[in-house]
Amino acid sequence: MDTTASDSGVTPPPAGLFGQWLGGLGSREHEAALRLLSLIEPQGSMVSVKSLANGRYVYASSGMDMLFDKGEAQIVGSTDNDLMRADEVVAMRRAEQSVLAQRGMVLSEHKLELGGRRREFTVTRAPIGTEYLMALWTERTEERHRESHLQRALQQIEQQQKALEQLRRDLQKGSGRDDVSGLYLRAQFDDQLLREIDLSTREHREFALVMIAIDASPTKMGELGAEAQQRMLEGVGRMLRANTRAMDAACRVGEERFAVLLSGVGLATAHARMEQLRRQCMAQIVVLNGEDLGLSLSLGVASFPHTASRQEDLLAASEAAVLEAQRRGGNQVVLASIPFAVLS
Incomplete structure:
Protein backbone atom coordinates (compact mmCIF):
# COMPACT_ATOMS: atom_id res chain seq x y z
CA MET A 1 0.00 0.00 0.00
CA ASP A 2 1.31 3.46 -0.90
CA THR A 3 2.15 5.88 1.96
CA THR A 4 1.28 9.54 1.44
CA ALA A 5 3.45 12.43 2.64
CA SER A 6 1.02 13.25 5.45
CA ASP A 7 0.97 9.60 6.60
CA SER A 8 4.76 9.61 6.92
CA GLY A 9 4.73 12.79 8.98
CA VAL A 10 6.37 14.90 6.27
CA THR A 11 4.79 18.30 5.58
CA PRO A 12 3.33 18.50 2.06
CA PRO A 13 5.54 20.60 -0.23
CA PRO A 14 4.70 24.31 -0.50
CA ALA A 15 3.01 25.45 -3.65
CA GLY A 16 4.35 27.85 -6.20
CA LEU A 17 7.82 28.54 -7.54
CA PHE A 18 9.55 27.75 -4.27
CA GLY A 19 7.75 24.39 -4.17
CA GLN A 20 9.08 23.68 -7.63
CA TRP A 21 12.56 24.58 -6.47
CA LEU A 22 12.28 22.22 -3.49
CA GLY A 23 11.03 19.51 -5.77
CA GLY A 24 14.26 19.75 -7.70
CA LEU A 25 16.29 18.70 -4.65
CA GLY A 26 17.36 15.15 -3.97
CA SER A 27 14.85 13.10 -1.99
CA ARG A 28 16.72 13.30 1.32
CA GLU A 29 17.46 17.01 0.99
CA HIS A 30 13.83 17.60 0.02
CA GLU A 31 12.51 15.76 3.08
CA ALA A 32 14.99 17.51 5.39
CA ALA A 33 13.96 20.94 4.06
CA LEU A 34 10.27 20.19 4.58
CA ARG A 35 10.80 18.91 8.09
CA LEU A 36 12.86 21.99 8.97
CA LEU A 37 10.09 24.28 7.74
CA SER A 38 7.51 22.34 9.78
CA LEU A 39 9.55 22.87 12.97
CA ILE A 40 9.85 26.64 12.69
CA GLU A 41 6.37 27.93 13.54
CA PRO A 42 5.95 25.83 16.72
CA GLN A 43 9.03 27.74 17.96
CA GLY A 44 7.18 31.05 17.53
CA SER A 45 8.77 32.09 14.23
CA MET A 46 7.60 32.40 10.62
CA VAL A 47 9.32 31.88 7.30
CA SER A 48 8.99 33.67 4.00
CA VAL A 49 10.83 33.22 0.71
CA LYS A 50 11.02 36.01 -1.84
CA SER A 51 12.06 35.91 -5.48
CA LEU A 52 15.03 38.15 -6.19
CA ALA A 53 13.90 38.57 -9.78
CA ASN A 54 10.65 40.43 -9.06
CA GLY A 55 10.49 40.89 -5.27
CA ARG A 56 7.37 38.72 -4.94
CA TYR A 57 6.83 36.21 -2.17
CA VAL A 58 6.98 32.64 -3.48
CA TYR A 59 6.44 30.99 -0.10
CA ALA A 60 4.99 32.04 3.25
CA SER A 61 4.45 29.82 6.28
CA SER A 62 1.00 29.74 7.83
CA GLY A 63 1.77 32.41 10.44
CA MET A 64 2.49 35.00 7.76
CA ASP A 65 -1.13 35.13 6.57
CA MET A 66 -2.28 35.86 10.14
CA LEU A 67 0.47 38.46 10.51
CA PHE A 68 -0.75 40.46 7.51
CA ASP A 69 -4.38 39.37 7.93
CA LYS A 70 -4.45 37.83 4.47
CA GLY A 71 -4.85 34.35 3.09
CA GLU A 72 -1.84 32.42 1.86
CA ALA A 73 -2.86 32.94 -1.74
CA GLN A 74 -2.62 36.69 -1.20
CA ILE A 75 0.79 36.53 0.47
CA VAL A 76 2.32 34.35 -2.22
CA GLY A 77 2.60 36.53 -5.30
CA SER A 78 2.49 39.78 -3.32
CA THR A 79 5.30 42.27 -2.87
CA ASP A 80 6.15 44.31 0.21
CA ASN A 81 4.37 47.27 -1.41
CA ASP A 82 1.14 45.26 -1.25
CA LEU A 83 1.56 44.48 2.46
CA MET A 84 3.36 47.38 4.15
CA ARG A 85 3.65 51.14 4.38
CA ALA A 86 6.15 52.96 2.17
CA ASP A 87 8.67 53.64 4.97
CA GLU A 88 8.51 50.00 6.08
CA VAL A 89 9.17 48.85 2.51
CA VAL A 90 12.27 51.04 2.35
CA ALA A 91 13.62 49.46 5.55
CA MET A 92 12.96 45.97 4.14
CA ARG A 93 14.80 46.74 0.91
CA ARG A 94 17.75 48.21 2.76
CA ALA A 95 18.10 45.03 4.83
CA GLU A 96 17.78 42.81 1.74
CA GLN A 97 20.45 44.79 -0.10
CA SER A 98 22.80 44.20 2.85
CA VAL A 99 22.23 40.44 2.52
CA LEU A 100 22.92 40.49 -1.20
CA ALA A 101 26.05 42.56 -0.71
CA GLN A 102 27.43 40.24 1.98
CA ARG A 103 26.10 36.99 0.44
CA GLY A 104 25.56 35.70 3.94
CA MET A 105 23.14 35.67 6.85
CA VAL A 106 22.07 39.09 8.18
CA LEU A 107 19.82 39.92 11.15
CA SER A 108 17.84 43.16 11.21
CA GLU A 109 15.14 44.81 13.32
CA HIS A 110 11.83 45.97 11.85
CA LYS A 111 8.78 47.83 13.17
CA LEU A 112 5.51 47.34 11.33
CA GLU A 113 2.11 48.98 11.75
CA LEU A 114 -0.30 46.03 11.57
CA GLY A 115 -3.99 46.16 12.44
CA GLY A 116 -3.58 49.56 14.08
CA ARG A 117 -0.84 48.24 16.38
CA ARG A 118 2.90 48.80 16.25
CA ARG A 119 4.70 45.44 16.28
CA GLU A 120 8.40 44.68 16.38
CA PHE A 121 10.32 41.83 14.72
CA THR A 122 13.80 40.51 14.25
CA VAL A 123 14.23 39.15 10.73
CA THR A 124 17.13 36.88 9.83
CA ARG A 125 17.73 36.70 6.09
CA ALA A 126 19.91 34.43 3.98
CA PRO A 127 20.20 33.98 0.20
CA ILE A 128 19.17 30.68 -1.40
CA GLY A 129 21.38 30.46 -4.45
CA THR A 130 20.98 33.45 -6.72
CA GLU A 131 17.20 33.28 -7.12
CA TYR A 132 15.62 33.47 -3.68
CA LEU A 133 15.92 35.17 -0.33
CA MET A 134 14.69 33.32 2.77
CA ALA A 135 13.67 35.23 5.91
CA LEU A 136 12.99 33.94 9.41
CA TRP A 137 10.60 36.27 11.27
CA THR A 138 10.44 36.35 15.08
CA GLU A 139 8.10 38.75 16.85
CA ARG A 140 9.60 40.76 19.73
CA THR A 141 6.65 43.05 20.56
CA GLU A 142 5.85 41.65 24.01
CA GLU A 143 9.53 41.26 24.83
CA ARG A 144 10.14 44.93 23.98
CA HIS A 145 7.15 45.94 26.13
CA ARG A 146 8.59 44.02 29.07
CA GLU A 147 11.97 45.67 28.53
CA SER A 148 10.29 49.08 28.46
CA HIS A 149 8.42 48.39 31.71
CA LEU A 150 11.66 47.17 33.32
CA GLN A 151 13.47 50.30 32.16
CA ARG A 152 10.84 52.54 33.75
CA ALA A 153 10.96 50.51 36.99
CA LEU A 154 14.75 50.82 37.13
CA GLN A 155 14.52 54.57 36.57
Whole structure:
Protein backbone atom coordinates (compact mmCIF):
# COMPACT_ATOMS: atom_id res chain seq x y z
CA MET A 1 0.00 0.00 0.00
CA ASP A 2 1.31 3.46 -0.90
CA THR A 3 2.15 5.88 1.96
CA THR A 4 1.28 9.54 1.44
CA ALA A 5 3.45 12.43 2.64
CA SER A 6 1.02 13.25 5.45
CA ASP A 7 0.97 9.60 6.60
CA SER A 8 4.76 9.61 6.92
CA GLY A 9 4.73 12.79 8.98
CA VAL A 10 6.37 14.90 6.27
CA THR A 11 4.79 18.30 5.58
CA PRO A 12 3.33 18.50 2.06
CA PRO A 13 5.54 20.60 -0.23
CA PRO A 14 4.70 24.31 -0.50
CA ALA A 15 3.01 25.45 -3.65
CA GLY A 16 4.35 27.85 -6.20
CA LEU A 17 7.82 28.54 -7.54
CA PHE A 18 9.55 27.75 -4.27
CA GLY A 19 7.75 24.39 -4.17
CA GLN A 20 9.08 23.68 -7.63
CA TRP A 21 12.56 24.58 -6.47
CA LEU A 22 12.28 22.22 -3.49
CA GLY A 23 11.03 19.51 -5.77
CA GLY A 24 14.26 19.75 -7.70
CA LEU A 25 16.29 18.70 -4.65
CA GLY A 26 17.36 15.15 -3.97
CA SER A 27 14.85 13.10 -1.99
CA ARG A 28 16.72 13.30 1.32
CA GLU A 29 17.46 17.01 0.99
CA HIS A 30 13.83 17.60 0.02
CA GLU A 31 12.51 15.76 3.08
CA ALA A 32 14.99 17.51 5.39
CA ALA A 33 13.96 20.94 4.06
CA LEU A 34 10.27 20.19 4.58
CA ARG A 35 10.80 18.91 8.09
CA LEU A 36 12.86 21.99 8.97
CA LEU A 37 10.09 24.28 7.74
CA SER A 38 7.51 22.34 9.78
CA LEU A 39 9.55 22.87 12.97
CA ILE A 40 9.85 26.64 12.69
CA GLU A 41 6.37 27.93 13.54
CA PRO A 42 5.95 25.83 16.72
CA GLN A 43 9.03 27.74 17.96
CA GLY A 44 7.18 31.05 17.53
CA SER A 45 8.77 32.09 14.23
CA MET A 46 7.60 32.40 10.62
CA VAL A 47 9.32 31.88 7.30
CA SER A 48 8.99 33.67 4.00
CA VAL A 49 10.83 33.22 0.71
CA LYS A 50 11.02 36.01 -1.84
CA SER A 51 12.06 35.91 -5.48
CA LEU A 52 15.03 38.15 -6.19
CA ALA A 53 13.90 38.57 -9.78
CA ASN A 54 10.65 40.43 -9.06
CA GLY A 55 10.49 40.89 -5.27
CA ARG A 56 7.37 38.72 -4.94
CA TYR A 57 6.83 36.21 -2.17
CA VAL A 58 6.98 32.64 -3.48
CA TYR A 59 6.44 30.99 -0.10
CA ALA A 60 4.99 32.04 3.25
CA SER A 61 4.45 29.82 6.28
CA SER A 62 1.00 29.74 7.83
CA GLY A 63 1.77 32.41 10.44
CA MET A 64 2.49 35.00 7.76
CA ASP A 65 -1.13 35.13 6.57
CA MET A 66 -2.28 35.86 10.14
CA LEU A 67 0.47 38.46 10.51
CA PHE A 68 -0.75 40.46 7.51
CA ASP A 69 -4.38 39.37 7.93
CA LYS A 70 -4.45 37.83 4.47
CA GLY A 71 -4.85 34.35 3.09
CA GLU A 72 -1.84 32.42 1.86
CA ALA A 73 -2.86 32.94 -1.74
CA GLN A 74 -2.62 36.69 -1.20
CA ILE A 75 0.79 36.53 0.47
CA VAL A 76 2.32 34.35 -2.22
CA GLY A 77 2.60 36.53 -5.30
CA SER A 78 2.49 39.78 -3.32
CA THR A 79 5.30 42.27 -2.87
CA ASP A 80 6.15 44.31 0.21
CA ASN A 81 4.37 47.27 -1.41
CA ASP A 82 1.14 45.26 -1.25
CA LEU A 83 1.56 44.48 2.46
CA MET A 84 3.36 47.38 4.15
CA ARG A 85 3.65 51.14 4.38
CA ALA A 86 6.15 52.96 2.17
CA ASP A 87 8.67 53.64 4.97
CA GLU A 88 8.51 50.00 6.08
CA VAL A 89 9.17 48.85 2.51
CA VAL A 90 12.27 51.04 2.35
CA ALA A 91 13.62 49.46 5.55
CA MET A 92 12.96 45.97 4.14
CA ARG A 93 14.80 46.74 0.91
CA ARG A 94 17.75 48.21 2.76
CA ALA A 95 18.10 45.03 4.83
CA GLU A 96 17.78 42.81 1.74
CA GLN A 97 20.45 44.79 -0.10
CA SER A 98 22.80 44.20 2.85
CA VAL A 99 22.23 40.44 2.52
CA LEU A 100 22.92 40.49 -1.20
CA ALA A 101 26.05 42.56 -0.71
CA GLN A 102 27.43 40.24 1.98
CA ARG A 103 26.10 36.99 0.44
CA GLY A 104 25.56 35.70 3.94
CA MET A 105 23.14 35.67 6.85
CA VAL A 106 22.07 39.09 8.18
CA LEU A 107 19.82 39.92 11.15
CA SER A 108 17.84 43.16 11.21
CA GLU A 109 15.14 44.81 13.32
CA HIS A 110 11.83 45.97 11.85
CA LYS A 111 8.78 47.83 13.17
CA LEU A 112 5.51 47.34 11.33
CA GLU A 113 2.11 48.98 11.75
CA LEU A 114 -0.30 46.03 11.57
CA GLY A 115 -3.99 46.16 12.44
CA GLY A 116 -3.58 49.56 14.08
CA ARG A 117 -0.84 48.24 16.38
CA ARG A 118 2.90 48.80 16.25
CA ARG A 119 4.70 45.44 16.28
CA GLU A 120 8.40 44.68 16.38
CA PHE A 121 10.32 41.83 14.72
CA THR A 122 13.80 40.51 14.25
CA VAL A 123 14.23 39.15 10.73
CA THR A 124 17.13 36.88 9.83
CA ARG A 125 17.73 36.70 6.09
CA ALA A 126 19.91 34.43 3.98
CA PRO A 127 20.20 33.98 0.20
CA ILE A 128 19.17 30.68 -1.40
CA GLY A 129 21.38 30.46 -4.45
CA THR A 130 20.98 33.45 -6.72
CA GLU A 131 17.20 33.28 -7.12
CA TYR A 132 15.62 33.47 -3.68
CA LEU A 133 15.92 35.17 -0.33
CA MET A 134 14.69 33.32 2.77
CA ALA A 135 13.67 35.23 5.91
CA LEU A 136 12.99 33.94 9.41
CA TRP A 137 10.60 36.27 11.27
CA THR A 138 10.44 36.35 15.08
CA GLU A 139 8.10 38.75 16.85
CA ARG A 140 9.60 40.76 19.73
CA THR A 141 6.65 43.05 20.56
CA GLU A 142 5.85 41.65 24.01
CA GLU A 143 9.53 41.26 24.83
CA ARG A 144 10.14 44.93 23.98
CA HIS A 145 7.15 45.94 26.13
CA ARG A 146 8.59 44.02 29.07
CA GLU A 147 11.97 45.67 28.53
CA SER A 148 10.29 49.08 28.46
CA HIS A 149 8.42 48.39 31.71
CA LEU A 150 11.66 47.17 33.32
CA GLN A 151 13.47 50.30 32.16
CA ARG A 152 10.84 52.54 33.75
CA ALA A 153 10.96 50.51 36.99
CA LEU A 154 14.75 50.82 37.13
CA GLN A 155 14.52 54.57 36.57
CA GLN A 156 12.09 54.84 39.49
CA ILE A 157 14.43 52.79 41.70
CA GLU A 158 17.32 55.03 40.69
CA GLN A 159 15.42 58.17 41.68
CA GLN A 160 14.45 56.62 45.02
CA GLN A 161 18.04 55.57 45.71
CA LYS A 162 19.32 59.06 44.94
CA ALA A 163 16.74 60.64 47.25
CA LEU A 164 17.48 58.22 50.11
CA GLU A 165 21.24 58.65 49.77
CA GLN A 166 20.90 62.44 49.84
CA LEU A 167 18.70 62.21 52.93
CA ARG A 168 21.26 59.95 54.61
CA ARG A 169 24.07 62.42 53.86
CA ASP A 170 22.05 65.28 55.31
CA LEU A 171 21.31 63.32 58.49
CA GLN A 172 24.86 62.09 59.10
CA LYS A 173 26.71 65.38 58.57
CA GLY A 174 29.35 65.76 61.25
CA SER A 175 29.03 62.12 62.35
CA GLY A 176 32.53 61.12 61.21
CA ARG A 177 31.22 58.64 58.65
CA ASP A 178 32.22 58.28 55.00
CA ASP A 179 30.04 60.59 52.92
CA VAL A 180 29.61 58.12 50.02
CA SER A 181 29.04 54.77 51.73
CA GLY A 182 27.73 56.02 55.07
CA LEU A 183 30.14 53.68 56.90
CA TYR A 184 32.78 54.39 59.53
CA LEU A 185 36.13 55.67 58.26
CA ARG A 186 39.56 54.03 58.60
CA ALA A 187 40.44 55.89 61.78
CA GLN A 188 37.32 54.63 63.58
CA PHE A 189 37.98 51.13 62.24
CA ASP A 190 41.52 51.03 63.64
CA ASP A 191 40.30 52.24 67.06
CA GLN A 192 37.44 49.71 67.07
CA LEU A 193 39.79 46.87 66.08
CA LEU A 194 42.16 47.66 68.97
CA ARG A 195 39.22 47.78 71.41
CA GLU A 196 37.86 44.49 70.09
CA ILE A 197 41.25 42.80 70.46
CA ASP A 198 41.57 44.11 74.03
CA LEU A 199 38.02 43.03 74.95
CA SER A 200 38.38 39.58 73.41
CA THR A 201 41.75 39.03 75.10
CA ARG A 202 40.37 39.94 78.54
CA GLU A 203 37.15 37.95 78.18
CA HIS A 204 38.69 35.00 76.24
CA ARG A 205 36.24 35.20 73.38
CA GLU A 206 36.40 35.28 69.59
CA PHE A 207 35.59 37.94 67.06
CA ALA A 208 35.80 37.92 63.25
CA LEU A 209 37.32 40.37 60.81
CA VAL A 210 35.94 40.39 57.26
CA MET A 211 37.72 42.18 54.44
CA ILE A 212 35.49 43.00 51.46
CA ALA A 213 36.34 44.07 47.89
CA ILE A 214 34.13 45.06 44.97
CA ASP A 215 34.74 42.51 42.24
CA ALA A 216 34.91 44.98 39.34
CA SER A 217 38.51 45.40 38.28
CA PRO A 218 40.14 48.85 38.59
CA THR A 219 40.06 49.09 34.77
CA LYS A 220 36.35 48.36 34.61
CA MET A 221 35.61 50.69 37.51
CA GLY A 222 37.49 53.40 35.65
CA GLU A 223 35.45 52.77 32.52
CA LEU A 224 32.20 53.03 34.47
CA GLY A 225 32.96 56.62 35.40
CA ALA A 226 32.87 58.53 38.69
CA GLU A 227 29.09 58.51 39.05
CA ALA A 228 28.86 54.75 38.47
CA GLN A 229 31.64 54.13 41.00
CA GLN A 230 29.74 56.24 43.52
CA ARG A 231 26.58 54.20 42.95
CA MET A 232 28.53 50.98 43.56
CA LEU A 233 30.04 52.31 46.79
CA GLU A 234 26.62 53.49 47.94
CA GLY A 235 25.22 50.04 47.20
CA VAL A 236 27.88 48.31 49.31
CA GLY A 237 27.20 50.76 52.11
CA ARG A 238 23.47 49.98 52.04
CA MET A 239 24.17 46.25 52.11
CA LEU A 240 26.55 46.44 55.04
CA ARG A 241 24.43 48.84 57.10
CA ALA A 242 21.40 46.60 56.63
CA ASN A 243 23.21 43.35 57.45
CA THR A 244 25.32 44.16 60.50
CA ARG A 245 24.31 44.37 64.14
CA ALA A 246 24.62 47.48 66.29
CA MET A 247 27.56 45.88 68.12
CA ASP A 248 29.42 45.25 64.85
CA ALA A 249 31.50 47.81 62.96
CA ALA A 250 31.19 48.18 59.19
CA CYS A 251 33.82 50.50 57.74
CA ARG A 252 35.25 51.78 54.49
CA VAL A 253 38.99 51.23 54.82
CA GLY A 254 40.16 52.05 51.29
CA GLU A 255 39.10 53.31 47.86
CA GLU A 256 37.28 50.05 47.09
CA ARG A 257 37.92 48.14 50.33
CA PHE A 258 35.53 47.58 53.20
CA ALA A 259 35.87 45.78 56.51
CA VAL A 260 33.42 44.42 59.06
CA LEU A 261 34.20 43.56 62.68
CA LEU A 262 31.79 40.91 63.98
CA SER A 263 31.94 41.12 67.75
CA GLY A 264 31.77 37.83 69.68
CA VAL A 265 31.41 35.77 66.50
CA GLY A 266 33.46 32.67 65.63
CA LEU A 267 34.83 31.70 62.25
CA ALA A 268 32.03 29.30 61.26
CA THR A 269 29.25 31.77 62.18
CA ALA A 270 31.06 34.62 60.43
CA HIS A 271 31.41 32.53 57.28
CA ALA A 272 27.68 31.66 57.30
CA ARG A 273 26.68 35.30 57.76
CA MET A 274 28.99 36.53 55.00
CA GLU A 275 27.76 33.82 52.65
CA GLN A 276 24.24 35.09 53.25
CA LEU A 277 25.45 38.64 52.59
CA ARG A 278 27.09 37.51 49.34
CA ARG A 279 23.83 35.97 48.11
CA GLN A 280 21.83 39.06 49.06
CA CYS A 281 24.38 41.20 47.27
CA MET A 282 23.72 39.39 43.99
CA ALA A 283 20.05 40.44 44.24
CA GLN A 284 20.92 44.05 45.10
CA ILE A 285 19.94 46.52 42.37
CA VAL A 286 22.38 49.38 41.80
CA VAL A 287 21.04 51.67 39.08
CA LEU A 288 22.58 54.39 36.93
CA ASN A 289 20.78 55.97 33.97
CA GLY A 290 18.14 53.24 34.07
CA GLU A 291 20.70 50.40 33.92
CA ASP A 292 21.40 47.87 36.66
CA LEU A 293 25.18 47.96 37.18
CA GLY A 294 25.23 44.68 39.12
CA LEU A 295 27.05 44.26 42.40
CA SER A 296 29.38 41.40 43.28
CA LEU A 297 31.71 41.13 46.26
CA SER A 298 34.71 39.07 47.30
CA LEU A 299 34.98 38.46 51.04
CA GLY A 300 37.88 37.22 53.17
CA VAL A 301 37.09 36.05 56.72
CA ALA A 302 39.64 35.81 59.56
CA SER A 303 39.10 35.30 63.28
CA PHE A 304 40.76 36.30 66.54
CA PRO A 305 42.57 34.49 68.08
CA HIS A 306 42.39 31.33 65.89
CA THR A 307 43.62 32.89 62.65
CA ALA A 308 45.92 35.42 64.31
CA SER A 309 46.36 37.00 67.74
CA ARG A 310 48.00 40.25 66.66
CA GLN A 311 46.42 43.18 64.85
CA GLU A 312 48.80 43.28 61.88
CA ASP A 313 48.65 39.50 61.41
CA LEU A 314 44.85 39.52 61.53
CA LEU A 315 44.67 42.27 58.91
CA ALA A 316 47.19 40.46 56.70
CA ALA A 317 45.25 37.19 56.97
CA SER A 318 41.92 38.74 56.02
CA GLU A 319 43.54 40.63 53.13
CA ALA A 320 45.14 37.42 51.85
CA ALA A 321 41.75 35.69 52.02
CA VAL A 322 39.96 38.39 50.02
CA LEU A 323 42.72 38.34 47.40
CA GLU A 324 42.28 34.58 47.13
CA ALA A 325 38.52 35.07 46.64
CA GLN A 326 39.25 37.48 43.78
CA ARG A 327 41.84 35.09 42.31
CA ARG A 328 39.15 32.40 42.18
CA GLY A 329 36.95 34.65 40.07
CA GLY A 330 35.20 36.76 42.70
CA ASN A 331 31.72 36.48 44.19
CA GLN A 332 33.09 34.16 46.88
CA VAL A 333 33.68 33.96 50.60
CA VAL A 334 37.11 32.59 51.53
CA LEU A 335 38.27 31.66 55.05
CA ALA A 336 41.75 32.72 56.12
CA SER A 337 44.06 29.81 56.85
CA ILE A 338 44.62 28.86 60.49
CA PRO A 339 48.28 28.30 61.38
CA PHE A 340 49.13 25.13 63.28
CA ALA A 341 52.00 25.14 65.75
CA VAL A 342 54.57 22.39 65.25
CA LEU A 343 55.33 20.57 68.50
CA SER A 344 59.04 19.78 69.04
